[in-house]
Amino acid sequence: MSTDTPAGPPVLWRPTPESIRATRLAQFADRVSARRGIDLGDPADYDAVWRWSVAHLDQFWAEVADWSGVLPGVPDDRVLTRRGMPGAEWFPGTTVNFAEQALRHPADGTVDPAAPALVGVAEDTGPVELSWAELRGQVGAFAATLRRLGVQRGDRVAGYLPNVPEAVVACLGAAAVGAVWSSCAPDFGTRSVLDRFAQIEPTVLVAVDGYRWNGREFDRRDVVAELRAALPTVRTTIAVPRLHPGEVPEGARSDEVLAWAEAVGDAQEPVCEQLPFDAPLWIVYSSGTTGLPKGIVHGHGGVTLEQHKQLGLHADVGPGDRFSWYASTAWIMWNISLCALLRGATVVVHDGAPTYPSAAALFDLAERTRLTYLGTSPGYLMACEKAGVRPRDTHDLSALRTIGVTGSPLPASSFAWVYEAVEPDVFLGSISGGTDVATGFVGSTLLVPVTAGELQRPMLGVAAAAWDADGRPVTGELGELVITEPMPSMPLYFWADPDGSRYREAYFEPWPGVWRHGDWLEVTERGTCVITGRSDSTLNRGGVRMGTADIYAAVESVPEVRDCVVLGVEQPDGGYWMPLFVQLADGAELTEELAARIRAAIRSQASPRHVPDEVLVVPAVPHTRTGKRLEVPLKRLFQGVDPAKAVNVGAVDDPAAVEHYVRLARERSAR
DSSP states (O other): OOOOOTTSSOEEEOOOHHHHHTSHHHHHHHHHHHHHTOOOTTTTOHHHHHHHHHHOHHHHHHHHHHHHTSSTTOOGGGTEEEOOSSSOEESTTOBOOHHHHHTOHHHHTSSOTTSEEEEEEETTEEEEEEEHHHHHHHHHHHHHHHHHTTOOTTOEEEEEOOSSHHHHHHHHHHHHHTOEEEEEOTTSOHHHHHHHHHHHOOSEEEEESEEEETTEEEEOHHHHHHHHHHOTTOOEEEEEOSSSTTOOOTTOOTTTEEEHHHHTOSOOOOOOOOOBTTOEEEEEEOOOSSSSOOEEEEEHHHHHHHHIIIIIIISOOOTTOEEEEOOOTTSHHHHHHHGGGGGTOEEEEEESOTTSSSTTHHHHHHHHHTOSEEEEOHHHHHHHHHTTOOHHHHOOOTTOOEEEEOSSOOOHHHHHHIIIIIOTTOEEEEOEEETTTTEEEEEOOTTSOEETTOBOEEOTTOOEEEEOTTSOBOSSSOEEEEEOSOOTTSOSEETTOTTSHHHHHHHSSSSTTSEEEEEEEEEOTTSOEEEEEEGGGOEEETTEEEOHHHHHHHHTTSTTEEEEEEOOEEOTTSOEEOEEEEEEOTTOOOOHHHHHHHHHHHHHHTOGGGOOSEEEEOSOOOBBTTSOBOHHHHHHHHTTOOHHHHOOGGGBSOHHHHHHHHHHHHHHHTO
16 A cells, blocks of 8 residues: 555555556547547546546537447537536437337347346345346336336336345336336335325336345335325336245235236346436436435436446446345435446345344345445444454455445545555545435546545536635635536436526526535545535534535544534524534443544544534434435524424434434423
8 A cells, every 4th residue: 555645635546557448448548539539648647538528518418329329420509519517418319218228238248148137145145146037037027017007208217125136127128118217215214205206297107015134124015005095096016025935915906916936927028218318317316315306307318328437437337246235225326226227237236234144244145146336425434443343354355346335425534444454456436426426526537546535527527626616616625515517317307397597596596507516625736525514514613614524533532432413503693503423332321531632633633623512422323225324404403493304304314313403402492
């Protein structure tokens, strides 16, 4: 591990000219250079490729469409015919079907039909493989079943499913028909699911009877019955057995319920509708920390091209790879993980807790299934670090080339832990993007070094920048993450937003025509990127701004702290209250000595200006279901906002934990 960069953080991984030339991105750059007569470097220069990609969006996306085989030969002037945001028009007059593209590889000879396309792993079962031929057969059967049930293009098919092969088959089957897919994880309760599915009025519900998590079984038959009763548009429920094989939901009439085995029993070649580039593919949901979750609609063409770019050019994924990203079906990373099928890779889905039966469970998965790419969250890597896990000493990870990470900022210490405790030669790719675009804005590339605590570069075709409050680009300081040019995977629209007002309000204020994402971004003088958290939860004391991730990195270095959340609460009188809430490890107590050590850690590791006013013990720290601390809603509670308006408890991993903060906020306001 090299640490030889005086101008910045330690360099933990560095490419060689030979390794660069071996990447798909370098080969893509050579192809572009030859076709366009431009010099993108030898070996490929990432910054040169990126500058060309954002300066010539039409050329770049025409090349991606041709290189990927999705839309070969589209002329530059038919790529981006309307450039404004929102409402950019991509590839008019073309047709794309996501399912057809995901399943095409046996036919075009890039994969062996008998090779595994899907591998399912669960807490209670070993790996179960589904070949490419079997996957095509099941998707074809499911699509035929939907057609027999009267499902048409544009109808919604909803899944209440864990991360199992059936979810992948159902999603692809819906896409083949031209129906619109949407899913929720079975750990969601009835209210949370209805907040999402009632908006989109599904025709078919694909539902599991229960799930296993952390060694326990959770029966969901009652929830499924409640969903069926509350969703009058659902004509048929397709029952997926997990805990009760052979059973159908109680009280169902035979014409209302279909067993999964029957839905996929008649294996056949899939018939895929030819759809306009901007036909809706799926509906995913914002974190929804206030109000109902927003239904974000993505299109077949935009997702297909964007993921060929992200997974093919950035992650270097292709045939022969085994790809897994730990995610629930409620998180966009589940959708992105099944996109590895577009690249001809084998997708490994994992149903269960990431730390069961031990903290090293995902590394067990990587060893057991010979993963080449393991995707996870900062929280998981940090938990392994705290638990003293050292996979390099206990696991055979010789197949593993890349660890991907997203969901929240990964501290520099955890970068270093990966290279010290997991594998010194692995590529650690940190990515920051969003459910909003089904991809990353800034992230990883095999063409430049990995530095501790930083994301390597803005991604190809993404005109990302940091802007100050006056809308001017800044370097070397925190600014708002903005995107100044359109991306093909930006939402087509929000569901039930006929005039587009919610869409414009979400992204295009305060700068019309410029996407403001709501993250703090620093672009360093070296070109690397640092995401420090949500811009509306940033700490701003005395005019000095700091992302909460810096505070967390310092506090979590204290062994007695299990979790924490810090708030910067602007007061009506112009004051500023900055509390730190800590969840302590079992047996620990918040003594004056411990509080002093916490403050000292923040003072020395983060900022002396951002030492909290108070350190308060709480029983738990609530997060969104994608693992982000509930910073902004908690801040709003302490600013006097009605709890019902401040927090959508259906989007919280532990709704009961919120009640403690509600009581604290009321007690504080009564002083």
